[in-house]
Every structure is written in C-alpha cells, then in structure tokens.
Amino acid sequence: MDEKLLKLEQWFIVLFAFVFFGSIFNAGVIYLFEPKNEFFFTIMSYLVGFLFGLVAKNKKWGWIV
Amino acid sequence: MINSQTYNFHSSDLSHEREKEIARSFMGRIEWEMIVIAFTQFFVWCLTWYLVVSSIIPLWLGFFISLISTSFAYLPSHAGQHGHLSGKYKNLEWVNFVVGQISLIPLARSHELLKVLHMKHHAHTNDPEKDPDYFHTHVDSWFEAAMRIHNQGSDERIEKMVNDYSDKDPEFKKSIDRGSQVQFFIVLMQMVTAFFFPLETLFLWWLPLKITTSYLGIVFSREPHRGLGIGRHSDTRFWRNGIPRFLNHSMQIHIMHHMYPKICHHDEPKAIEALRPFMIAKNMPGAENIPEKISFNSLT
Structure with a gap:
C-alpha cells in the first residue's frame, strides 16, 4: 500500500505540470501569438506541460510544485 | 516586564x-500584531486577485502587490508554530493553527507540516543528520540557499530524516500525514485555479510564493545560521x-x-x-x- 502511495506521489508532479503549466503555456501562447488555430496550440501546450512534468519527475524537481 | x-x-x-x-x-x-499581519496580508492578496480578475488593475501591478503581501505570509504561521498567537491561554491554542494556516495560503504550504519540521529545526539546529533546514542553511551562496529551499520536498536526505523521525515518533508521523493532506489540497486548488485563471495564478500566486520562499531561505535560514555549529x-x-x-x-x-x-x-x-x-x-x-x-x- 505504501509503495503504491509513493508511486502516486511521484506521478502527481506529472499531473501537476500537465494541468498547471499546460494551462499557463496555453494562455501564454494565446496571449503572445494570438494563433488562428487555437485548438492545435492548446494540445501542444498541454503536451509540453506533460513532458515538463516527466522531466521534473525524473530529475526530482520538487520546486515546480 | x-x-x-x-x-x-x-x-x-x-x-x-x-x-x-x-x-x-x-x-x-x-502576539496580536501577527494576527493583524496574517489577516491583512491575506485580505490584500484576495483583493489583488479580485482587482486583477476584474481588470481594475493590470496584472504586473497585481504581481508586485502580491509579492509584497506574500512576503508577510510566513511570520504569522511561524508565530503560531511557537504558540505566540495564543500566549499563555490554553483555551486559545486553536488560534495558532487557524490563523497560521490562513496566513500560509499565499505560500501554498501546510501550517502543521511546517510546524513539525520547524520544531525539529529548533531541537537540532545545524545538525546535518537531524536539522531539516541544514541543507539550505549550510551552503556557500545566497543562490544555493534560494534554490535548495524549493527542493525540500524532493531531497532524499530530508526524506530520510522525516522517515527516521516518523519511525521513532508516532505523533510526528501523524502531523506529517495530516499536514501532507492539507498541502495536497492547497496544491490541488492551485491546479484548479491555474486551469481557469492561468496567467493570474502564475503572477499572483506561483511566482510570488517562489520568490518569497527564496527570500525566506536566504534571510530567515541561511544568514542567521550559516557556518555555525551545534549548541x-x-x-x-x-x-x-x-x-x-x-x-x-x-x-x-x-x-x-x-x-x-x-x-x-x-x-x-x-x-x-x-x-x-x-x-x-x-x-x-x-x-x-x-x-x-x-x-x-x-x-x-
């Protein structure tokens, strides 16, 4: 049980980056570039957020939370 | 007196x-002054959110106001951690937690979590094996202190310290568990807020709390303790x-x-x-x- 909880804790940083930074990247891109295809950039922003979370998990970047 | x-x-x-x-x-x-500071800074922080979201003031101005108000968020919790908000009155001990936790919302931290770790800092100041603050106080530069304090939650040495204390002290473990739940809830709130108000959350909450935490690491932790021993x-x-x-x-x-x-x-x-x-x-x-x-x- 404890190990499962630990795994969940470790993956939470990925979820956090996906939602938190994905939303921020998305808003930043729309604010700065006003793209015509907003949907594409939204998908890309959340993908970058997710990848950022994976890097943070592997590198143990607790500072992002 | x-x-x-x-x-x-x-x-x-x-x-x-x-x-x-x-x-x-x-x-x-x-210490009524700290109670006033706690509610004032929290009120200013909430008001700043309202003014920015309503487009009454620009985001950059909100960022600077939030940065200043957030820099006042830790001390009331710290006073609560030491029981200063209830003084000698046992029946008012709940004030320490309530005011301390409200004050810490802009810093997105759990009062109870900070309290148990801070008590260990006092009991074992500057001990590399037992002081949870050791790894950002005994560093060579301001920059290191400012950076390392953000990694407290993912530093394996601190994790080991917390596990050791938890094994020996069930009350410590209970506080860590309760504090972690509160911490989790606040971070969840940050995620939800970021989904609906992304740039506002970045500039009114996340960045001010990161800058303030670095300031705390340098001024509250490193400067008073760096290079000193135990005693x-x-x-x-x-x-x-x-x-x-x-x-x-x-x-x-x-x-x-x-x-x-x-x-x-x-x-x-x-x-x-x-x-x-x-x-x-x-x-x-x-x-x-x-x-x-x-x-x-x-x-x-």
Missing part, C-alpha cells in the same frame, strides 16, 4: 537562573546587512528567537536589550556587535 531601563547592565548576576527570569518576563502574551548559545548569529531591520522582518536578531523561542517576535528587540549582557558573557556569535538600544534602531 523588564527592559533595558529597569535592568542594570552592570549587574554581576549573569547566572542562568537570572537569565531565565528576565526571559520569562517577555513571554506569555498574545543553544552558538547555533545562531547576530548580523547586519546594510538594510534597515524592518525590511528584513528583523531577522538580524534571530539569535534572540533561538535562545528563547517562546518570546514573541515583536518583543525580541526589548528582550535582546535586556539579555545582551548574558549573550556577550556566553560568547554568542556576533553578540559583541549588538547595540545597547534596538527598539527604534533600524540596525543597518
């Missing part, structure tokens, strides 16, 4: 009993940095807090004036530089 006027500096009685007697005269009151009279220093003490939250006299943590933050100037001869006699780090008057001295 004893102060520098009533206490004879040239008294030859520098015994530990006399020191404790003087220190006790500064303890026990409710109640040798683990904290009196220091100056050219900035008036009011702009440093009076952390220059943090030495007083480690000597007697039960003395309220706002009474420390008077207490350090009265206890100065004892501090000099005990060769406390920097004690020889403590001026006779501190109350209205900016300590630049």
